[in-house]
Amino acid sequence: MLRAKNKTGLVFFPAFDWAIDPTHPEREERLLYTQDQVFEEGLFDIDGITEYKPDLVTEKDVQRVHMCVPDVKRVTTNSHFISAGGAKTIGRAVMEKEIDCGFALVRPPGHHAMRVVHGGRGFCNINIEAIMVEFLRKEYGIKKVAIIDTDCHHGDGTQDIYWHDPNTLFVSVHQDGRTLYPGSGFLNEFGGPNAAGTTLNIPLPPNTSDEGYLYTVENAILPILDEFKPDIIINSAGQDNHFSDPLTNMNFSAKGYADLTSLLKPDIAVLEGGYSIEGALPYVNMGIILAMAGLDYSNIKEPNYDPSRLSQSSSVSGSIKDICKDVLNVWNNRDALRDKIRGDGKFHERARNIMYDTDNIYEMQKEKIMICDDCAGSIRIESSSDTGHNLFGVHIPVDACNKCKEVGYEWFETGKSGSFKNTLLQDRSEDNYLTS
């Protein structure tokens, strides 16, 4: 009889009645063949694999992470509350020790959603991993979290949310931004002045295959994880590195995904992208689930899998080696890099323009952060978009020192009397979220 070595929880929520629009890749049909495959293989019958019904997240769960403009309700649908809820359900079950690990196989995805949300970008409205992580921090007091994003696209949303958080290690492995949406995720993006080095980007060349991915995990990600020592490891498990994915140019296989999962040993995996809905997802998901459960996956293979056709060139191998070396360099020199960004000022500022491709919105954002050695630093955000909405937002971090808290509240008071239509306080230290 088949019995999972690791007790594994699954939320399977294909949202069969929801699509961004009828012919959009993020559509009703997306997990249909995955469902057929996991049902036919009898995965939910395996001893030690438990299927959970997703909870819904609350508005407060969303506010803990996001500053939604004009408000939470107007930038989300029920599908987002359920998808984030699926991740939360798995997170809770892991913390309650009902399961050893779990996989939220949900849609829509979330890793392109940043802290400020004016609408959808890269098929994402709210960041389902971040909502889960902040819920777990609040409910179970976990501190150090590692999020390893293996989606083929740069996880720019998660990067934005944890840019200033030294207690969250965010590593994104993706196809080089010069060749793919969203065009970011380079080595020189490594976090803000209070958290340099806990954001790491590993841009891989097109046509990277299993060999290159697994090399990256073993030679860059695992050593960094060993040193960071997270309380919990989360995998943003996008499946669009697959050789059959229509939107990308990589050569990863189902077996490769399973190998990656058994190397990484995530406590929680969350589905992100992946749009080869017939040729990849059914097999990749099988591989990930079996690997998480500690079961044999050597016989999982796509009907058209031909390893010789997918093998990677020596120039690709060479550049991957170099990139991994560079990433380790960033990580090892993070203190020096931090000092360099900080300079002598009390504050650090940056200004950005952000495109919401899914909803066709253009945002201009200015951000100011307290440079602080005692906490992650309070953040002030001024944002406006071409929809006419604007926002003045203040973020006080969960471990805020008195000084940063004080400054945060001062900012909020000045913001209230300012010219912004929405003024918002995100006080993580008190789990208090105010708008005016």
Added chain:
Amino acid sequence: MIIGLDVGGTHTDVVLLEKSGPVKNVKVPTDTSDLFSTVLKGFEKITEGIDPKKIKRAVLSTTLTTNAIVQSTVQTVGMIVIGGPGIDPELFKTNDHYYSVKGYIDHRGREAESIDETQIKEISRKLKKDGILHVGVVGKFSARNPSQENRVYEILNNNFEKIFLGHQISGNLNFPRRIATTYLNAAVYPIHKDFFEAVRSSLKTKGLNVPIHILKADGGTMSFESSIDYPAQTIFSGPAASVMGAIATAPDSDVIVLDIGGTTTDIAMLIDGAPVLEPLGIALGGYKTLIRSLKTKSIGIGGDSHVRVEKGEIKIGPERLGRAMAYGGPVPTTTDAIFVLNEDNSNEFEKAKIAVESIAKELKISPIDAAQKIFDKACDVILEEVEKTVRQINSQPVYTIHELLDGYKVKPTTIMVLGGPAKEFAIHLEKMSNYSVGIVHEWKVANAIGAGLARTTCEVMLFADTQHNIIAAPEENFSEPVGSHYTKNDAIMQATDLLKEKALKNGSSSEDFEVEIIEDLEFNMVRGFSTVGKNIRVKVQVKPGLIHGYDPIGA
């Protein structure tokens, strides 16, 4: 008139049902080593003095196949499974003579690797040499495309007495369960066939030339003729008989049914007069199957459950060490506590008092208090399990936003009880909970009434793939080419027609044909930003329930 017969572990109940209500019932002891004579004795007794011509049909619920599976006295069979990539099919091995062969159908029903005919012929020779008469053939995704199973069938056909094909057993997707179910069908086939042929011919010689129907685990019936192809569907029909009997007097709201026996209490649930079914199928004797079945939970608390004190706490069951001490049994039981509380000064009461006094002494309380505590505890455990069952039904995963947000949540307010200590438990459960608790009318024979009046049930699953221009219900041996304008409504109508045909063939009358749509999904298939077709899945069933025209209660 209809005869309903339910073979139980110790007794077999038989009723005779007129349109106006039950007219006669008898009880005969069950001889587990000779069910045939038990059944015949039941028929003889119930028809004594009755004109056999007046009897229109007989419905049987037996433990024949269940016992054979649980006691592993089933026939040796051969199994051929076509697995392809995925979990190693060897892990689903059901028996010796199990062969995993080449070939693979993918999730869309496309042949990804063909079978090796030489390999099949070789296995066929081996099975034949080993004296195998019955074979099961199961392919992964055969419910999408049965061609490989059919091809294997053609190769094997002339060499074996009966071959069961996985796609004919169930249209549900679950390869391991399809293997187990096909195996069980092949394995119980000869026992089932011999038994019912013998019953039928014996009844014939007694002038009872009536159609024989058999109760299934889902609380529905099928004709003996149809059961030959699906013999495993007759397993575990006992709990179904009782629950169908309870339906007669249950209100239309959500209702919990408790069958409190000697060793166990079975919990089942009714929604709007129909029993809640297992999502996929029953698990029995270590096999997870695709056999449609009521969702029942059996817990180790009954009238004869062993009561003792452990670490200062009362423990009840799950073992039964014999009858209640009130009836001369060896150890204190729940029934003894009930006797003490009733205080009827009968002979049994005196013996029960001795039983409860031993518990009272250990707890240093009065016998009445001890009896009360025992009974409270038994009811507590049952109520807790009832809550768990409700929670579990409500936390069944769903896959659409609509179902998740607006799906039906069961909220039972009524419990119906049957079984030996039904009366006492009903009163006490009501006191201890917010449920209104009633006793199933004529509960002593409700099981046989339930069997006698159960409808013929079946289900049909149909899928359409307009990109591949096909609609198919492989389980019904149905497939047709289809155009791009085919819709979900067309599919529902098509499935309903197939269901009606199947139900009538299985012994239903058209007035009891109440269709329920269990699943109706339609997807646009989008490839490269344009729609290339529709993928439609429809599942319909005959709603389980009682047949029309017969009053299950009577005057």
